[in-house]
Amino acid sequence: MADVHELLDTWIANVKDEELLAELNTMKEQGDEDAITDAFFQDLAFGTAGLRGTIGAGTNRMNIYTVGRATQGFADYLNATFEHPTVAIARDSRNKGELFVKTTAAILAANGVTALVYPKISPVPTLSWAVRDLKCSGGICMTASHNPAPYNGYKAMAPMAARSPARPPMQFLRLSPRPIHSPA
Numbered sequence: 001m002a003d004v005h006e007l008l009d010t011w012i013a014n015v016k017d018e019e020l021l022a023e024l025n026t027m028k029e030q031g032d033e034d035a036i037t038d039a040f041f042q043d044l045a046f047g048t049a050g051l052r053g054t055i056g057a058g059t060n061r062m063n064i065y066t067v068g069r070a071t072q073g074f075a076d077y078l079n080a081t082f083e084h085p086t087v088a089i090a091r092d093s094r095n096k097g098e099l100f101v102k103t104t105a106a107i108l109a110a111n112g113v114t115a116l117v118y119p120k121i122s123p124v125p126t127l128s129w130a131v132r133d134l135k136c137s138g139g140i141c142m143t144a145s146h147n148p149a150p151y152n153g154y155k156a157m158a159p160m161a162a163r164s165p166a167r168p169p170m171q172f173l174r175l176s177p178r179p180i181h182s183p184a
Contacts, residue, residue, distance in 0.1 A: 004040040017064060023057040052144050052153035055096050062152045064103045070154050071104045072176035075111035078137050085137035086114040088130035090122040094152045097142040104140055
């Protein structure tokens with residue numbers, strides 16, 4: 001992993017989200033080593049059912065860039081596995097949920113994946129139903145379950161056919177290796 005200060009500078013040079021940019025600039029101006037290290041010492045890692053973390057700037061936070069990398073990784077899997085992939089997307093009432101859903105749907109569409117987005121807040125079980133009922137290639141829900149309010153998460157599921165003892169549900173999901181970077 002790159003030096004946390006190099007990552008901070010790369011993010012400052014490339015982030016377009018004003019709220020995240022303000023947070024990054026504050027970290028840099030205050031020289032808050034603990035905040036910089038915690039935000040950039042690792043990529044947010046997939047757990048039992050997806051990503052969960054504090055909302056904010058950095059590779060170790062939930063933000064549109066982390067959501068984008070997760071979605072690109074999922075889109076890569078879907079396009080390699082299905083001829084015409086379709087994904088159902090839902091969210092609960094968590095902060096930034098609607099923004100993360102829009103980001104996810106846009107990235108899927110850019111990859112030729114059809115996104116079926118719930119029009120309002122929906123509980124996670126409705127997503128499982130939609131994936132089965134609509135015969136989707138997968139599903140994504142923005143939720144952090146029981147975690148505190150500053151958290152959000154990205155739960156992804158493959159179709160039921162991909163869930164077997166030989167193939168655990170999360171094996172197909174990885175962050176895209178394409179992190180935020182300077183434009184060429």
